[in-house]
Amino acid sequence: MEVHQNQISEEIGRPLFENKEFKLWQINLKPGERLPFRRHSKTYSCNCLTDGLLLSRNVNGAIDMIRFDRGETYFRECYQEAIHDLENIGDVEVQITIVEEKLRCMETAAQF
Incomplete structure (x- = not known):
């Protein structure tokens, strides 16, 4: 997997879309499709454009099953x-938009 290859x-x-404060992303995943391991190091919010059932594997070994309902929005403040x-x-197919802040977790914490 990508983790063992440090990818x-x-x-x-x-x-x-991107400006100096935010970046807007879109995720479209067809049934059975997978996004490789990626790093979240910033605060973000998600908006689910469709219903969906996802599996997320964390590098610490945790595995989460996530059910999204269309129109559901959630916010994740980055502490680490x-x-x-x-x-x-x-x-x-699952469609999600993500608004990500540009500051990294550690930069945000240092401001307070």
Whole structure:
């Protein structure tokens, strides 16, 4: 896997927009499709454009099954970086938009 080859991406999905404070990403995963391991080191929010069932494997060994409902939004404040993959284990395409802040976790904490 990517972790053993030290090929961990900073790319969350497909970039749609970027300015000096935020980056907007889109993830489209067809059934059975998987995003490789990637690093989350910034605060972000997600908006689910479709229902979906996903599997996420963390480098610490944790495995999470995530069910999204269309229109669901959630926010993740970054206190430490996370490295995980994302796989669509459902039977419909999953579409998610992500708004990511530009400051890294450690930079945000240093401001307070």
